Amino acid sequence: xxxxxxxxxxxxxxxxxxxxxxxxALKSDGLHIxxxxxxxxxxxxxxxxxxxxxxxxxxxxxxxxVLLGAVGGYQYDALPRAMRPEQGLLRIxxxxxxxxxxxxxxxxxxxxxxSSLKPELVSGLDILILRELTGDIYFGQPxxxxxxxxxxxxxxxxxxxSESEIRRVAHxxxxxxxKRSYKLCSVDKANVLDTSxxxxxIVTDVARDYxxxxxxxxxxxxxAMQLVRAPKQFDVILTGNIFGDILSDEASMLTGSIGxxxxxxxxxxxxxxxxxxxxxxxxxxxxxxxxxxxxxLSVAMMMRYTFAREDVAQRIEGAVRSVLQQGLRTxxxxxxxxxxxxxxxxxxxxxxA
Amino acid sequence: xxxxxxxxxxxxxxxxxxxxxxxxALKSDGLHIxxxxxxxxxxxxxxxxxxxxxxxxxxxxxxxxVLLGAVGGYQYDALPRAMRPEQGLLRIxxxxxxxxxxxxxxxxxxxxxxSSLKPELVSGLDILILRELTGDIYFGQPxxxxxxxxxxxxxxxxxxxSESEIRRVAHxxxxxxxKRSYKLCSVDKANVLDTSxxxxxIVTDVARDYxxxxxxxxxxxxxAMQLVRAPKQFDVILTGNIFGDILSDEASMLTGSIGxxxxxxxxxxxxxxxxxxxxxxxxxxxxxxxxxxxxxLSVAMMMRYTFAREDVAQRIEGAVRSVLQQGLRTxxxxxxxxxxxxxxxxxxxxxxA
Ligand SMILES: CC(C)[C@H](C(=O)O)[C@@H](O)C(=O)O
Ligand SMILES: CC(C)[C@H](C(=O)O)[C@@H](O)C(=O)O
Numbered sequence: 001x002x003x004x005x006x007x008x009x010x011x012x013x014x015x016x017x018x019x020x021x022x023x024x025a026l027k028s029d030g031l032h033i034x035x036x037x038x039x040x041x042x043x044x045x046x047x048x049x050x051x052x053x054x055x056x057x058x059x060x061x062x063x064x065x066v067l068l069g070a071v072g073g074y075q076y077d078a079l080p081r082a083m084r085p086e087q088g089l090l091r092i093x094x095x096x097x098x099x100x101x102x103x104x105x106x107x108x109x110x111x112x113x114x115s116s117l118k119p120e121l122v123s124g125l126d127i128l129i130l131r132e133l134t135g136d137i138y139f140g141q142p143x144x145x146x147x148x149x150x151x152x153x154x155x156x157x158x159x160x161x162s163e164s165e166i167r168r169v170a171h172x173x174x175x176x177x178x179k180r181s182y183k184l185c186s187v188d189k190a191n192v193l194d195t196s197x198x199x200x201x202i203v204t205d206v207a208r209d210y211x212x213x214x215x216x217x218x219x220x221x222x223x224a225m226q227l228v229r230a231p232k233q234f235d236v237i238l239t240g241n242i243f244g245d246i247l248s249d250e251a252s253m254l255t256g257s258i259g260x261x262x263x264x265x266x267x268x269x270x271x272x273x274x275x276x277x278x279x280x281x282x283x284x285x286x287x288x289x290x291x292x293x294x295x296x297l298s299v300a301m302m303m304r305y306t307f308a309r310e311d312v313a314q315r316i317e318g319a320v321r322s323v324l325q326q327g328l329r330t331x332x333x334x335x336x337x338x339x340x341x342x343x344x345x346x347x348x349x350x351x352x353a
Numbered sequence: 354x355x356x357x358x359x360x361x362x363x364x365x366x367x368x369x370x371x372x373x374x375x376x377x378a379l380k381s382d383g384l385h386i387x388x389x390x391x392x393x394x395x396x397x398x399x400x401x402x403x404x405x406x407x408x409x410x411x412x413x414x415x416x417x418x419v420l421l422g423a424v425g426g427y428q429y430d431a432l433p434r435a436m437r438p439e440q441g442l443l444r445i446x447x448x449x450x451x452x453x454x455x456x457x458x459x460x461x462x463x464x465x466x467x468s469s470l471k472p473e474l475v476s477g478l479d480i481l482i483l484r485e486l487t488g489d490i491y492f493g494q495p496x497x498x499x500x501x502x503x504x505x506x507x508x509x510x511x512x513x514x515s516e517s518e519i520r521r522v523a524h525x526x527x528x529x530x531x532k533r534s535y536k537l538c539s540v541d542k543a544n545v546l547d548t549s550x551x552x553x554x555i556v557t558d559v560a561r562d563y564x565x566x567x568x569x570x571x572x573x574x575x576x577a578m579q580l581v582r583a584p585k586q587f588d589v590i591l592t593g594n595i596f597g598d599i600l601s602d603e604a605s606m607l608t609g610s611i612g613x614x615x616x617x618x619x620x621x622x623x624x625x626x627x628x629x630x631x632x633x634x635x636x637x638x639x640x641x642x643x644x645x646x647x648x649x650l651s652v653a654m655m656m657r658y659t660f661a662r663e664d665v666a667q668r669i670e671g672a673v674r675s676v677l678q679q680g681l682r683t684x685x686x687x688x689x690x691x692x693x694x695x696x697x698x699x700x701x702x703x704x705x706a
Contacts, residue, residue, distance in 0.1 A: 086544050116581050117469050137490075137512060143547045148515060155551025156513035159490060163505045189595070191439050194496045198508025224599045225606040228469050228581065242542070245574045246599055253578035 001033045001307055004063035006056065009042040009076075009085060010280025011290035011343075012069025018292035018347025019067060019299050022316060025351045031312070036063070040092065041071025041085030041280075051088030057095055065306040066092070066273040069295065070280035085280075093133050098265035098273055099165070100172040101133040101244065102301070105231075105251035105261065110324040114333055115256030122231060122254060128176055129237045129251055131244025132169045133265055135161050136195075138241045159195045161240065166199055168268065170206040173238035177213045180235055185216045187223045187239040187247065199240065220247070227251055252277045259291030259332040262298035264305050272306045274298035288342040291330040293320055296350055319353035326353075354386045354660055357416035359409065362395040362429075362438055363633025364643035364696075365422025371645035371700025372420060372652050375669060378704045384665070389416070393445065394424025394438030394633075404441030410448055418659040419445070419626040420651065423633035438633075446486050451618035451626055452518070453525045454486040454597065455654070458584075458604035461613060463677040467686055468609030475584060475607060481529055482590045482604055484597025485522045486618055488514050489548075491594045512548045514593065519552055521621065523559040526591035530566045533588055538569045540576045540592040540600065552593065573600070580604055605630045612644030612685040615651035617658050625659045627651035641695040644683040646673055649703055672706035679706075 005020065007013040020035065027033045038056040039047045047053065051071070060066050071085040081087065092098075107115065107125040115122045140158035148154050170186075177184040186203045188196035200217055207215045218226070220243045226233060227247065231254055239247060252258045261277040276294030284290055297320060304313035328349050329338040341349065358373065360366040373388065380386045391409040392400045400406065404424070413419050424438035434440065445451075460468065460478040468475045493511035501507050523539075530537040539556045541549035553570055560568045571579070573596045579586060580600065584607055592600060605611045614630040629647030637643055650673060657666035681702050682691040694702065 081544075081550070084544070090545070116471060116474050116583075118471060121469050138545055140509070145547060145551050152516045153551070154513050154515040155546075155548040156493070156511060157546045157548050158509060158511055160507050160509035162501065162507040189598075191434075191437070192443070192491055193508075193510045194498060195508040195510050197434070198498050198506070221598045221602040224577065224603040225611075228603060228606040230469075243599075245542075246577045246596075249574040250577040250581060250603065253581040258578075 001031065001065070002063045003033060003035045003302070004060045004066045005035050005037045006040040006066060006068045007037070007043065008040050008069040008071040008280060009073045010070055010282040010285040012071070012280055014285070014288060014290050014343050015276065015292040015295040016067065016069040018343060018350070019295040021347050021351050022296050022299055026312065040068065041088045042073045042076045044088050045076065045079070045083055045085070051083060051085050052091040052095070060092060060096060064271060065302050066096075067298065067302065068273055068275035070276065070278065072280040073282045090138065092273065093265060094139065096271065096273065097134060097267045099132060099134045100169055100266045101131040102176070102264045102266070103129040103131060103248040103252065103261070103277060105129060105248070105255050107255045108257065108260065108321070108324055111257045111260065111333055113335060115254060117228075117231070117254055117256075122256070125231055125255065127231065127234045127237060127251055128180065129239070129244060129248040130169065130173045130176060131248055132161075132165065132240050134241075135165045136241030159193065159242075161195050161199055163202055166202040167206055170203045170238065172266070173236060174206060174210040174213050177236045178210065182213050183216075183235040184213050185218055185234055185237050187218050187220050187237055187243055189220050189243070190217070191219060203238065223247055224250060227254060248277070257333050258294075259330065260293050260297065262294050262301050264298070264301045266305060270306050272302065274302045288344055289331050290343045291332050292343050292347050293350070296320060296347070319350045322353040323349045354384065354418070355416045356386060356388045356655070357413045357419045358388050358390045359393040359419060359421045360390070360396065361393050361422040361424040361633060362426045363423055363635040363638040365424070365633055367638070367641060367643050367696050368629065368645040368648040369420065369422040371696060371703070372648040374700050374704050375649050375652055379665065393421065394441040395426045395429045397441050398429060398432070398436055398438070404436060404438050405444040405448070413445060413449060417624060418655050419449075420648075420655065421626055421628035422648065423629065423631065425633040426635045443491065445626065446618060447492065449624065449626065450487060450620045452485060452487045453522055453619045454484040455529070455617045455619070456482040456484060456601040456605065456614070456630060458482060458601070458608050458614065460608045461610065461674070461677060464610045464613065464686055466688060468607060470581075470584075470607055470609075475609070478584055478608065480584065480587045480590060480604055481533065482592070482597060482601040483522065483526045483529060484601055485514075485518065485593050487594075488518045489594030512546065512595070514548050514552055516555055519555040520559055523556045523591065525619070526589060527559060527563040527566050530589045531563065535566050536569075536588040537566050538571055538587055538590050540571050540573050540590055540596055542573050542596070543570070544572060556591065576600055577603060580607060601630070610686050611647075612683065613646050613650065615647050615654050617651070617654045619658060623659050625655065627655045641697055642684050643696045644685050645696050645700050646703070649673060649700070672703045675706040676702045
């Protein structure tokens with residue numbers, strides 16, 4: 001298991017250090033894990049003048065999986081767009097062809113009170129949002145700022161999806177649904193967008209290969225509402241890059257414990273990049289108070305998807321559940337009666353468990 | 354006051370009938386109101402083979418304001434897109450140049466328990482979402498389904514905003530902020546989209562005319578999260594057509610009482626179309642159980658924005674508050690201990706109040 005580790009910016013290095021302890025523990029137990037570190041985001045810019053340095057690209061291409069902390073920091077805000085941390089993220093996704101982004105939104109029984117929503121609406125919540133990650137308006141050409149014949153300027157972008165792009169992510173969606181509740185909800189804006197009309201046509205066609213799965217379609221505005229109204233109606237949600245960006249963030253915040261949510265971004269062969277759903281939180285960086293559990297759970301996803309080691313994945317997830325049951329909490333998920341711990345202590349507790 | 358009334362589909366005719374009673378009451382009290390009815394959406398297709406018939410276009414162009422119920426129904430789902438009810442909506446917006454869509458999301462003290470969110474997070478909530486309504490990827494050309502050189506098909510759309518389109522809606526946003534809390538949050542995806550980068554540049558430029566207003570910028574994915582986490586941090590949110598579609602629906606559902614929320618869509622001269630935020634609810638149409646209050650409150654917005662009659666607007670809003678205080682509730686906002694009433698009875702109660 002050759003794993004590239006990219007700590008990134010802000011709290012990235014701290015949380016990744018805890019996940020690295022988990023990898024070390026697995027290594028002592030006999031897994032053949034090799035890790036190598038490189039820079040991404042602001043760290044890449046600082047080290048090599050590029051948010052996705054060539055050395056990083058070479059390393060991740062030669063690895064089986066990538067573990068990422070998070071990218072971004074105020075000190076990079078004034079840089080030209082091509083040098084900003086998030087460009088590192090967009091470029092690594094594209095370079096590795098990581099088209100399938102899996103973002104689970106689930107509520108741990110121990111943390112049900114952390115949600116903004118009433119407990120009965122979210123207790124037991126377990127949604128998988130599958131977001132297409134290398135197409136759509138994120139990468140469509142042409143784009144830019146142009147001068148119209150009238151002399152005034154106009155900003156513009158192109159949304160597009162080809163048949164093969166939709167097909168491959170739809171297959172991932174239906175396969176995920178087959179492992180869960182046989183329900184797939186595809187989200188688009190087919191009443192307005194041609195891209196969405198085409199998306200719906202192709203997803204409907206792929207559905208014929210999965211007669212056991214019940215496919216439904218929902219408009220994105222309605223999905224944004226239904227997630228608030230009754231999130232448990234959903235199981236797997238399949239959607240494009242920009243709608244997935246918005247809905248997966250909304251869904252993760254519904255759980256109230258975004259510090260607990262991992263994600264996976266996979267290519268055609270299950271090579272993947274694994275990272276927490278939350279950001280680099282520069283305001284709390286370096287204070288040893290960040291929650292490392294989403295990053296540790298990202299290692300579990302890595303074991304499940306890239307290395308097909310469901311047993312190891314469950315062992316990690318079990319350890320996380322156990323520290324929650326012990327009452328350990330970082331600040332973001334703390335409530336009265338629990339024991340507040342820092343990032344390092346939480347990582348140690350998971351390793352012990 | 355020449356008002357075009359478009360009942361539309363589903364519950365549209367029932368709820369508009371209650372709003373019409375309010376208009377009649379105002380007429381008896383001396384307002385010079387003239388109403389004329391026409392078809393939009395499915396009703397337009399049924400009557401004239403077109404979701405936005407020429408007769409309707411002529412009427413709304415000759416009117417000062419438009420009162421709309423809602424459009425859409427299952428029986429139109431199989432029609433080609435150009436004939437579907439929502440095309441009537443898109444075309445009337447474009448035809449009247451209704452670029453500024455005001456969608457308040459507020460929680461009435463009497464209805465705070467109706468929200469999915471914990472009461473302390475939403476009590477006193479009062480957000481105004483200002484959505485640009487005639488530009489963006491909704492109307493951008495080129496768009497369609499094309500065959501690539503590789504032989505495979507691709508769906509595509511164009512997002513764009515010109516400087517003048519951004520400027521005029523930004524002015525509406527800053528002016529709204531001047532009447533409220535002097536806070537404007539502009540939402541975009543400037544870390545990815547060129548359209549958004551340009552949007553941010555122009556909004557920032559317009560801000561110089563309003564030094565009293567504190568302008569902030571937020572990415573749309575973060576906005577979708579922050580609305581769930583702490584909605585009261587917002588006052589006026591300014592955003593484009595597609596992001597506004599998603600965020601305004603999310604925000605309205607946060608209140609738990611979407612049956613209470615009106616909206617206004619204005620042109621440069623405050624001519625406007627007024628309609629409830631909710632849809633045509635075909636499943637409950639014809640049963641006299643729909644909530645007419647959002648439509649009645651849309652009349653209040655009409656009095657405020659198109660006719661500059663703040664006094665009349667407040668009178669209508671006061672009557673609605675009073676029926677809530679009397680304990681009257683339609684099914685969608687009912688809770689134990691209150692008195693359940695139908696659509697007609699609710700309309701009568703508002704007129705009486
Ligand atoms: C940082 C940004 C470019 C990125 C995205 O929009 O994809 C982020 O929001 C995410 O969801 O991973
Ligand atoms: C029906 C649809 C075209 C419309 C839109 O997307 O604008 C609706 O969702 C709305 O928000 O008024």
